[in-house]
Amino acid sequence: MKHCLKVRLYWILHYALLALFVVFALFPLYWLVKVSITPNDLLYSEGVRLWPSHTTFAHYVSVLRHTAFPLFFRNSVIVAGATSVTSTLIATAAGYCFSRFSFTGKFLIVGVLMVTQMFPLVMIVAPIFRLLSPLGLTNSLTGLVIVYTAFNVPFATFLMQSFFDAVPRDLEEAAMIDGASRFRAFRSIIVPLTLPGLAATLGFVFTAAWSELLFALMLNSSSDASTFPVGLLAFVSKFSVDFGQMMAAGVLALLPVCAFFLLIQRHLVQGLTAGAVKG
Amino acid sequence: MAAISIKGVCKKYGTVSVLRGIDLEVRDGEFIVLVGPSGCGKSTLLRLIAGLEEITTGEIRVDNRVINELAPKERDLAMVFQSYALYPHMTVRENLRFGLSLRGIPRERMEMLVQGVSEKLGLTGLLERKPRQLSGGQRQRVAMGRAIVREPKAFLFDEPLSNLDARLREQMRYEIRRLYLELRTTSIYVTHDQVEAMTMADRIVVMNDGIAQQVGPPQELYDDPANLFVAGFIGAPAMNLLEATLREDSGAPGDVTVMIGSEALAAVQRPSSMPVTGRVIAGIRPERMSFGADANGIPAEVDLVEATGIGMIMHIKAGGQLLKIYTTDRIKFRSGDRLAMHIDPLDLLLFDVDSGKRLRPLSQGAAHP
Known part of the structure; x- marks a missing residue:
């Protein structure tokens, strides 16, 4: 029973660390995409929000x-x-x-x-x-x-x-x-x-x-x-x-x-x- | 089919000599086995024949045509590698077809040849598989098939059975020999396994240190080795090689007594060239020695008994030296038992201590120079 718990804990830690690394590696890419679809007027007012309140493809078009x-x-x-x-x-x-x-x-x-x-x-x-x-x-x-x-x-x-x-x-x-x-x-x-x-x-x-x-x-x-x-x-x-x-x-x-x-x-x-x- | 003639072939890598003057005539349709310990140059010689390495000096002829400068593809030989070297990205069928298609053989004929070979080798059901889906024995068969499908002038085998387990090796040994007897294509087979050499060869070439030590039919090498190396290499369990001295006081004229320590082993004919010091190496096959519990004979003590199932290997001490006796009798000796050995003087071979060369009796000297 104890052994089983240990194994599970190991795998939870394993995946937690992997997830942490993936977030760390992909976050800049995510931010790139997020800023690219944020309208200019929201860029500074909602600067630290994870997702803008509304999105636009205007930047791509221009x-x-x-x-x-x-x-x-x-x-x-x-x-x-x-x-x-x-x-x-x-x-x-x-x-x-x-x-x-x-x-x-x-x-x-x-x-x-x-x-x-x-x-x-x-x-x-x-x-x-x-x-x-x-x-x-x-x-x-x-x-x-x-x-x-x-x-x-x-x-x-x-x-x-x-x-x-x-x-x-x-x-x-x-x-x-x-x-x-x-x-x-x-x-x-x-x-x-x-x-x-x-x-x-x-x-x-x-x-x-x-x-x-x-x-x-x-x-x-x-x-x-x-x-x-x-x-x-x-x-x-x-x-x-x-x-x-x-x-x-x-x-x-x-x-x-x-x-x-x-x-x-x-x-x-x-x-x-x-x-x-x-x- | 072809005769292969090797004359004075040397191979150097930088300053290191791997082959030091090999002469060998392989007759048309003959099965020659090159045998020797690792590093003796046997694989190098095979690669020189195949054209995978350049000859430093000397000459190799196939059917009387010098092939030193020919690229491997122009030599029309086939080789079976130790690693099988099957093309991993091709199916068995494509592996068999590769060499044929390079020769521009028409498709129908190609299919016919592939079909024929795969039937012969039991590969029919495996033709669409990739090498990684095959067992070791099957891969070995495909490698064989790839060699024979082209009907080359000669087969070169580079330790083809080394990667197989003991049972499979025995079976493939039989199959290769059977296939050879059917095709009668000139074959040169490299191995370090002397059982393979003995069982498969028409003639064996024993190699050591880049030199062919002796060339001859298996039985001849076994019974009549030319030097210490061949005597020790051929035969399992290996020949007993004892430090001995020759004493010139035996009864019959022209005879000498072979002594190990203070024990007289046998009286033999005086060798044609008597060593100055009187010291020699005396060789005797383990299975040529008999023994009993009686008092006449050379006294010995049993050190260890190994049962092999088919017989016994008895390690004994005599005259301060260790030697082996092989017997198929069911014996009841145990460690520490005392017994008496008997040796037929004709079974005793003498070798020079320094050169390792065989010391033949005076009467044989002319027959075996």
Whole structure:
């Protein structure tokens, strides 16, 4: 009886702690949504109420109709999409290479990749600007894609390498003996088994590029080539901050990321390699 | 089917030599077993033949064609891995079909071959399952099926039964051997299990330290080991290897007496090369020793008796050394009992203490160089 009570208490505590964490993690999102549908006149008078006395979608309408947000949004989709695809492709090739081959200079390359992750990006904003400017890559989405790809490839490579390391070599060796070239074995056997890894890497790079502010702000000054994080700053003017519109834009910016993760979440589930080897 | 010829093959990883000059002629349709302790280089040799590793020096030929530089897919060999290496995202049918489709075999013929192999191996009901839904034995069969469906020039087996439990291993051993007798495809089989080696091989290659210690039919290796390593490795329970000395005062001319401690073991023919110190290792199979409670024979004391069901392993002390006797008789000896051992001098094998090489009697010296 006493034991039973103890077990129940344990589980109650368990779920209470989990619930606490979930509330802590999701509250800002909730507040984002709440402010985005609060009419301007209630924003300050009912500031601390959990739900406004009446709601409106006016902020959404004005963000979509009267600001350049749709353009920023489109730019962000292009930049984050291109960055995630390019980075994942490069990281897949590099990660496979690190996982399967030993070659001269491997240690050095891995070392250099690590070093790039070790200093704050603010330090290199100016040199990057000086590099890209004469090439006509400032105020351009291509420039952003190149910079983001360069910064995301090292981590993505290590991520992909760990996924390749988890796939037994026997599988591709079996395929090569069965008559496949190494590339065919990679395509037909290894890639299907590392889909969770590919999805995770794609998701990681996509969110990183999607929410990046520093370079987007520094390299691109024209609004034609701005991404949405820069666009959000436009809601802050000298004398006021348009919280309602800013939050509405924020909610809109969350949608593609959510959609993206919904799309890939099936592949994020691990366990595809179960049954491959051993009994 | 094909003959495989291996000449002076060496493999180095950096400065570490894994294979140090392997020569082996595998005849067309022969079942060769590579056996040895872990790290002896047997799996490496198999991987060199398969093309999964590069040869440092030497030459491998399949059907008289040098294949050193060929990619694995061009060698037309099939391999069964210890881990089975079934493609986990494919069904059994797709696993069997994979190699065929890469060779551009027409669909109808492919289905026919898959059907034939799955009937042969009892996989018909499992074709639509994924590997994770199969038991260990079934996975092993699929791995076998994937190898034979392509009708390759030779099969390479890399410890295929190591992951199975003892009973299943015995059954699969039988099935592989039966399948081989049916197909008669050249096979090279790697194992560390000497029972597998003895039961399956046409010829065994005993390997140690990257060198082939001896090549021969199972019985020959058992009866006539070339050196201490082979003598100790082949046979379970293992051969008794005793520190002995040769004394030249036996009655018959050309004979020497093998002594352990102060006890005379047997009088044998003088070896062709007599060690200067007179010290040798004397080897005798546990089942070739007889014993009784009588007074004539070498006196010994029973240390421990192990019953294996089918027989008994008796650990005894004689001349200050421990040795084993294996018998299928129901004996009533207990620890501490005294008995007398009898050894047929012909069953006693002598080895050089330093080189481990077999010391053969003068009369045999020419026959077994």
